[in-house]
Amino acid sequence: MKNHKLSRQMMAAPYTAWIILFIVVPLGMVFYYGLTDKTGAFTLENVLDIMSAEHAKALWYALGLSLISTLICFLLAYPLAMILADREGNAKLNRHSLILLIFILPMWMNFLLRTLAWQTLLEKTGVINRILEFFHLPSLQIINTPYAIILGMVYNFLPFMVLPIYNALVKIDPNVISAAQDLGANRLQTFLRITFPLSLGGVISGITMVFIPALTTFVISKLLGGSKILLIGNVIEEEFTLASNWHLGSGLSIVLMLFIILNMVVSAIFDKEGEGNML
Amino acid sequence: MKKWFAMAGLCMASVLALGGCGNSASGKNGQVIVYNWGEYLDPETITMFEEETGIRVVYDEFETNEIMYPKVEAGATSYDVICPSDYMIQKMIANDMLAELNFDHLPHAKANIGQQYWEQSREFDPENKYSVPYCWGTVGILYNKTMVEEPIDSWSVLWDEAYKDNILMQDSVRDAFMVGLKLNGYSMNSTDAAQLEIAKNALIQQKPLVQAYVIDQVRDKMIGNEAAIGVIYSGEAIYTQRENPDLEYVIPKEGTNVWIDSWVITKDAPNKENAEAFINFMCRPDIALMNFEYITYSTPNDAARELIEDEDIRYSEIAFPDLKQYANLETFQYLGPEADEMYNELWKEVKSE
Numbered sequence: 152m153k154n155h156k157l158s159r160q161m162m163a164a165p166y167t168a169w170i171i172l173f174i175v176v177p178l179g180m181v182f183y184y185g186l187t188d189k190t191g192a193f194t195l196e197n198v199l200d201i202m203s204a205e206h207a208k209a210l211w212y213a214l215g216l217s218l219i220s221t222l223i224c225f226l227l228a229y230p231l232a233m234i235l236a237d238r239e240g241n242a243k244l245n246r247h248s249l250i251l252l253i254f255i256l257p258m259w260m261n262f263l264l265r266t267l268a269w270q271t272l273l274e275k276t277g278v279i280n281r282i283l284e285f286f287h288l289p290s291l292q293i294i295n296t297p298y299a300i301i302l303g304m305v306y307n308f309l310p311f312m313v314l315p316i317y318n319a320l321v322k323i324d325p326n327v328i329s330a331a332q333d334l335g336a337n338r339l340q341t342f343l344r345i346t347f348p349l350s351l352g353g354v355i356s357g358i359t360m361v362f363i364p365a366l367t368t369f370v371i372s373k374l375l376g377g378s379k380i381l382l383i384g385n386v387i388e389e390e391f392t393l394a395s396n397w398h399l400g401s402g403l404s405i406v407l408m409l410f411i412i413l414n415m416v417v418s419a420i421f422d423k424e425g426e427g428n429m430l
Numbered sequence: 431m432k433k434w435f436a437m438a439g440l441c442m443a444s445v446l447a448l449g450g451c452g453n454s455a456s457g458k459n460g461q462v463i464v465y466n467w468g469e470y471l472d473p474e475t476i477t478m479f480e481e482e483t484g485i486r487v488v489y490d491e492f493e494t495n496e497i498m499y500p501k502v503e504a505g506a507t508s509y510d511v512i513c514p515s516d517y518m519i520q521k522m523i524a525n526d527m528l529a530e531l532n533f534d535h536l537p538h539a540k541a542n543i544g545q546q547y548w549e550q551s552r553e554f555d556p557e558n559k560y561s562v563p564y565c566w567g568t569v570g571i572l573y574n575k576t577m578v579e580e581p582i583d584s585w586s587v588l589w590d591e592a593y594k595d596n597i598l599m600q601d602s603v604r605d606a607f608m609v610g611l612k613l614n615g616y617s618m619n620s621t622d623a624a625q626l627e628i629a630k631n632a633l634i635q636q637k638p639l640v641q642a643y644v645i646d647q648v649r650d651k652m653i654g655n656e657a658a659i660g661v662i663y664s665g666e667a668i669y670t671q672r673e674n675p676d677l678e679y680v681i682p683k684e685g686t687n688v689w690i691d692s693w694v695i696t697k698d699a700p701n702k703e704n705a706e707a708f709i710n711f712m713c714r715p716d717i718a719l720m721n722f723e724y725i726t727y728s729t730p731n732d733a734a735r736e737l738i739e740d741e742d743i744r745y746s747e748i749a750f751p752d753l754k755q756y757a758n759l760e761t762f763q764y765l766g767p768e769a770d771e772m773y774n775e776l777w778k779e780v781k782s783e
Contacts, residue, residue, distance in 0.1 A: 204782075205778050205779055205782035208782050209782055274651075274654070274656055275656055276654055276655050276656055295641060295642050377640075377641060377642025377643060377644070378601050378642060378643035378644065378781070379637070379640065379642065379643060379781075381778070381781045381782040385781075386778070386782075389778070391500070392496070392497050392500065393494070393496040393497065393603065393774065394496075394770075394771070394774040395496075395499065395500040395503065396771075396774075
């Protein structure tokens with residue numbers, strides 16, 4: 152019995168080492184830098200600097216854009232997930248694996264390349280505008296605006312919304328739906344009172360998985376926003392890479408972490424089934 | 431599910447295979463780790479260096495001086511050779527991060543680099559002990575003749591409402607503030623809070639007209655007719671003109687930045703002798719010529735300039751301007767940590783506006 156326990160600990164050792172090296176230690180460093188000043192003395196100044204005009208603005212911008220993106224992702228993803236989960240339709244055509252493949256395929260390409268591709272598509276003289284011009288349609292001028300950033304967020308993070316919702320929907324026992332229909336519920340009632348509440352866990356996981364990367368991104372705003380719109384992610388990135396002020400960068404990261412933890416607490420309350428864990 | 435595993439396995443295998451290449455053993459005479467600007471030498475010259483010397487080159491690139499500095503300072507990778515700009519070399523000397531060069535190992539540098547460039551280097555390396563000039567140039571305005579009516583000769587065109595959404599600005603703090611300060615007739619090395627405030631307000635006022643803040647992408651966007659006017663390094667001008675003949679480069683009358691990028695060796699370089707061999711190799715006339723033709727940045731290597739066959743290029747006003755005819759040319763100085771912080775703070779205010 153004792154031996155068995157020991158071997159289990161041995162098996163777990165690599166994961167423990169991994170967690171300590173790449174999660175606990177870096178987090179400790181973030182907190183150390185974030186809560187000290189350049190002389191190494193304790194201070195809350197770096198964290199409280201989020202209140203300064205530029206930082207607060209960058210945070211509001213990031214929150215606003217990521218909330219809008221999350222909402223759009225949800226509105227696009229739910230119907231798609233329902234199509235994917237529709238067993239009768241899928242049985243004939245095997246279409247669900249095809250759609251899933253189409254959705255996952257771009258994720259095999261590098262995220263930066265995909266975002267750069269959008270830059271080429273959206274530019275003033277880019278692919279989309281040339282096509283519009285050919286048909287004498289008005290041109291699309293969204294590159295280097297917040298709209299382009301939202302587009303980039305939705306495009307990049309949509310699969311993270313579709314998959315958890317899909318997982319939640321396929322898990323619903325078809326007998327539950329049949330029972331609702333037998334008891335006289337129409338399609339809308341079935342959806343609102345049975346299907347949607349049962350898929351809520353997936354929805355919440357999806358929201359978390361879209362909202363957090365969108366809130367913290369700095370690449371999308373840089374590439375598609377022309378560096379004109381400073382999100383909180385950009386501020387933090389530039390504190391590290393340009394200003395070499397790791398203390399302020401870490402302090403602001405701690406603030407961002409609070410939002411992430413808040414979001415995760417909310418999802419933990421709803422997502423007891425763990426639909427989001429498949430990814 | 432089986433298929434999934436197969437695909438995942440395939441991906442993993444290819445990643446491992448790629449990773450494996452990067453880890454191959456160093457050359458028979460060791461290695462040298464080089465940290466240079468993006469697209470700042472002809473890759474062929476590295477292959478030649480490796481073949482001739484048996485020293486393997488580990489090559490890494492950066493986009494701005496400000497991105498390079500913290501990486502070197504943190505010491506995560508011990509780079510041997512770096513190619514920073516003037517003010518950054520001054521900062522690295524001030525912070526004791528550079529090694530003195532042994533010029534006995536650098537005969538090509540002594541023989542081929544023009545005297546005037548050594549003199550110019552004294553502004554940041556007073557005794558010419560730490561750096562060997564590699565490229566130099568100016569910062570100016572690149573404009574598209576088909577989109578701009580009047581002749582351009584001033585930074586003020588970057589504030590002209592007519593070019594709204596058609597202007598590309600440099601996304602790096604010192605270059606951006608150089609424009610704002612020069613426009614108002616101040617030194618680009620100003621540390622005067624009032625002058626910097628004026629420059630900041632000018633940049634904020636300009637922001638609605640700016641299409642994007644970019645660095646290397648100015649080149650591609652100007653070639654692709656994305657914008658009418660862009661702030662650009664002179665070295666990119668010849669290349670862009672080659673690709674798009676409608677483009678014209680001008681040094682504004684208010685003056686601008688004359689910069690030098692030089693090879694330096696870090697204080698704790700693990701391969702100092704190989705590093706010197708690398709710098710010396712880069713100063714060989716034929717190699718300097720290959721690099722000039724590849725990157726089109728002005729070379730301080732007089733012997734290489736003599737070898738340029740195309741007379742238009744050898745006497746080009748863009749590549750080799752006679753600097754005496756321009757007023758108010760300056761070279762960036764390292765301004766100390768407080769001024770650095772002030773610049774960064776003001777730049778953040780501009781960017782978040």
